[in-house]
Amino acid sequence: MACLAYQCPDVRVTVVDISEARVQAWNSDKLPLYEPGLLDIVKECRGKNLFFSTDAKTVLSQADLIFVCVNTPTKLQGVGAGKAATFGFWEAAARLIAASCQGCGPKIVAEKSTVPVKTAQAMSRVLSGCQDGAKTQFEIISNPEFMSAGTAIQDCLKPDRVLIGGADTQEGHAAVESLARLYRRWVPAERVLTMNLWSTELAKMAANAFLAQRISSINAISALCEETGADVQQVSHAIGTDSRIGPRFLMAGCGFGGPALQKHVLNLVYICESLGLPAIAQYWQHVVDMNDWIKGRFVRRVISSMFNTIKGKRIAVLGFAYKAHTTDTRDTAAIDICRGLLLDGAHLAVYDPKVSPEQIHLDMQLPKGAMEHPRYQQTTVSLATVDVARTAQEACRGAHGVCVLTEWPEFRSLDFQQIYASMMKPAFLFDGRNMLDHDEMRSIGFVVYGLGKSLDPFITQASGGREGRGRGRVPTLEEVDVAELGGPEEAATLRAHLVRLSMQEEQRGEREAARAVAEEAWEREHERQASGGGAGPSGGAAGSAEAGAGAVAGGGAGGNGRGAGGEVSGAAGEGRAGPGGGEGTGSQAQGRREEG
Numbered sequence: 001m002a003c004l005a006y007q008c009p010d011v012r013v014t015v016v017d018i019s020e021a022r023v024q025a026w027n028s029d030k031l032p033l034y035e036p037g038l039l040d041i042v043k044e045c046r047g048k049n050l051f052f053s054t055d056a057k058t059v060l061s062q063a064d065l066i067f068v069c070v071n072t073p074t075k076l077q078g079v080g081a082g083k084a085a086t087f088g089f090w091e092a093a094a095r096l097i098a099a100s101c102q103g104c105g106p107k108i109v110a111e112k113s114t115v116p117v118k119t120a121q122a123m124s125r126v127l128s129g130c131q132d133g134a135k136t137q138f139e140i141i142s143n144p145e146f147m148s149a150g151t152a153i154q155d156c157l158k159p160d161r162v163l164i165g166g167a168d169t170q171e172g173h174a175a176v177e178s179l180a181r182l183y184r185r186w187v188p189a190e191r192v193l194t195m196n197l198w199s200t201e202l203a204k205m206a207a208n209a210f211l212a213q214r215i216s217s218i219n220a221i222s223a224l225c226e227e228t229g230a231d232v233q234q235v236s237h238a239i240g241t242d243s244r245i246g247p248r249f250l251m252a253g254c255g256f257g258g259p260a261l262q263k264h265v266l267n268l269v270y271i272c273e274s275l276g277l278p279a280i281a282q283y284w285q286h287v288v289d290m291n292d293w294i295k296g297r298f299v300r301r302v303i304s305s306m307f308n309t310i311k312g313k314r315i316a317v318l319g320f321a322y323k324a325h326t327t328d329t330r331d332t333a334a335i336d337i338c339r340g341l342l343l344d345g346a347h348l349a350v351y352d353p354k355v356s357p358e359q360i361h362l363d364m365q366l367p368k369g370a371m372e373h374p375r376y377q378q379t380t381v382s383l384a385t386v387d388v389a390r391t392a393q394e395a396c397r398g399a400h401g402v403c404v405l406t407e408w409p410e411f412r413s414l415d416f417q418q419i420y421a422s423m424m425k426p427a428f429l430f431d432g433r434n435m436l437d438h439d440e441m442r443s444i445g446f447v448v449y450g451l452g453k454s455l456d457p458f459i460t461q462a463s464g465g466r467e468g469r470g471r472g473r474v475p476t477l478e479e480v481d482v483a484e485l486g487g488p489e490e491a492a493t494l495r496a497h498l499v500r501l502s503m504q505e506e507q508r509g510e511r512e513a514a515r516a517v518a519e520e521a522w523e524r525e526h527e528r529q530a531s532g533g534g535a536g537p538s539g540g541a542a543g544s545a546e547a548g549a550g551a552v553a554g555g556g557a558g559g560n561g562r563g564a565g566g567e568v569s570g571a572a573g574e575g576r577a578g579p580g581g582g583e584g585t586g587s588q589a590q591g592r593r594e595e596g
């Protein structure tokens with residue numbers, strides 16, 4: 001909405017949110033979320049043609065075009081739990097629009113939120129069904145958003161494409177065209193695509209599913225690389241130079257996260273199940289399963305490399321956000337990986353340049369994926385062994401190993417010499433994003449694990465072989481080739497460590513038990529899948545909506561795209577802390593709060 005206001009100074013854009021705190025933050029210099037460049041744009045337009053308000057009735061009744069950008073989180077219980085989208089916010093938004101616009105002139109309502117195909121139909125029914133006085137004519141169109149966190153401003157100012165879908169009627173075409181005209185002011189005409197409503201709704205979800213599928217595919221190849229000596233970055237480069245495939249979204253990593261990819265693949269799975277397409281549902285489910293597997297594999301690699309026990313060992317975690325340049329931690333791979341390490345008894349020291357300590361503690365406290373994965377709710381971890389550090393150096397001090405989980409650029413310029421010197425030896429480095437110079441790290445003295453790269457001989461030996469063969473065995477003193485350590489001092493440290501280990505024989509049972517719990521947690525889902533478990537299908541795709549609370553985002557785009565100042569309003573939000581928000585657990589409420 002800020003970019004719309006920025007590009008169309010004659011259009012009045014008002015963002016309506018039911019959260020007073022958020023509106024206050026939007027009206028201050030401390031925005032409720034961190035997004036590079038956003039504060040500048042907001043400051044440029046705020047008070048001129050960009051406003052933030054909680055007065056839904058006034059704003060919505062005056063708007064010509066209303067964007068609905070409320071959160072659409074995954075259902076936590078009931079039919080479709082863990083997969084279907086919750087419609088509480090949506091329905092509440094629709095009801096708010098209907099109530100606020102009673103007896104007004106015709107209005108265009110544009111879906112901006114990512115919604116299951118056929119949602120416009122449900123929206124239309126709510127809007128027309130709950131006005132008891134003079135009826136307002138609403139034309140529903142779909143205009144999904146494709147921006148990514150961290151690059152949102154650029155994505156909005158220079159989008160690959162804009163999609164607008166509408167009903168195949170004269171009114172539908174006119175509504176689509178009025179919004180298209182607005183976009184064409186800054187987006188080249190050939191990039192403004194218009195089509196039917198259902199294609200637009202489905203295209204958004206399918207686009208995210210394809211992105212997730214690419215990542216899972218390259219992650220699957222990364223495991224094969226480790227087993228064969230191929231290098232995943234070279235393979236990905238080779239694949240990406242094929243113009244039919246293209247280079248983007250082929251970065252292997254320790255799992256994709258964020259508020260969108262997994263959620264939308266699971267929404268798709270649910271829709272397919274609901275429509276009686278189990279083979280298609282299974283196909284997409286595998287994309288998420290592979291993502292879970294790759295996170296579990298990373299944890300197992302850490303454990304097996306460190307002599308099959310991390311109990312009581314300090315492990316530094318660099319990066320907690322689901323990607324760089326955001327404070328968002330929703331579904332971040334870091335949560336699952338940290339939980340895996342904690343379940344095996346590690347002591348974690350987490351550092352993220354932008355995510356607050358409160359948020360990290362909240363995320364770790366939540367039963368795993370309570371927001372999006374009810375299936376893991378049984379697993380709990382103790383927070384007593386999670387420290388949040390103020391700097392990367394602090395996190396690494398005294399650590400046995402470092403895991404890089406988010407590709408924050410600042411990690412590249414850390415003083416790894418100093419970090420190495422401050423760590424226990426042998427010092428392990430697990431690069432879950434392949435962002436560091438591994439040769440340089442090895443020359444400093446680290447034992448390095450790069451995802452999808454040839455394994456360090458040290459790691460191969462420590463884990464008793466590659467993952468597929470002999471994983472889970474503690475090496476004997478004789479089996480560890482100390483020459484690989486790079487010097488007699490480190491060899492002596494390792495020797496002492498292994499001697500200590502062998503003296504702790506009585507604790508072996510406890511270690512085994514901890515490992516079994518971890519293994520069980522990571523593999524439970526796969527077993528469930530194999531035995532045909534999972535939420536049963538039911539209901540129609542869009543019809544699976546759940547009633548509840550909601551939010552509206554209104555946006556009246558200026559004068560139906562004819563230029564002179566219309567009014568727009570809009571809200572934004574995703575399943576967290578939505579005031580009035582049925583299932584948007586408060587636990588994630590702070591997720592994206594940061595200074596702009």
Ligand SMILES: NC(=O)C1=CN([C@@H]2O[C@H](COP(=O)(O)OP(=O)(O)OC[C@H]3O[C@@H](n4cnc5c(N)ncnc54)[C@H](O)[C@@H]3O)[C@@H](O)[C@H]2O)C=CC1
Pocket residue numbers: 016017018019022069070071072089092093096112113114115145146147148149152259260549550551552553571572573574575576577578579581
């Ligand atoms: N954030 C992103 O990068 C993208 C988000 N989307 C989609 O946009 C939608 C919103 O996402 P976010 O902005 O991330 O969510 P968010 O959770 O950050 O913001 C949602 C806002 O809606 C407000 N809200 C809820 N019910 C309301 C009501 N009845 N009236 C007024 N306000 C209400 C909440 O208070 C909250 O501030 C989702 O469907 C998401 O999938 C799509 C593409 C990119």
Ligand SMILES: O=C(O)[C@H]1O[C@H](OP(=O)(O)OP(=O)(O)OC[C@H]2O[C@@H](n3ccc(=O)[nH]c3=O)[C@H](O)[C@@H]2O)[C@H](O)[C@@H](O)[C@@H]1O
Pocket residue numbers: 114145146147148149208211215248249250251252253254255256257258259260261322323
């Ligand atoms: O619907 C949405 O909300 C948005 O979802 C994604 O955007 P986002 O989730 O913000 O971030 P991505 O850049 O897609 O990254 C998602 C995850 O995939 C991981 N990733 C990405 C790319 C890659 O090559 N490898 C990889 O592991 C990232 O680290 C991150 O954890 C889509 O890219 C946007 O187009 C879409 O608008």
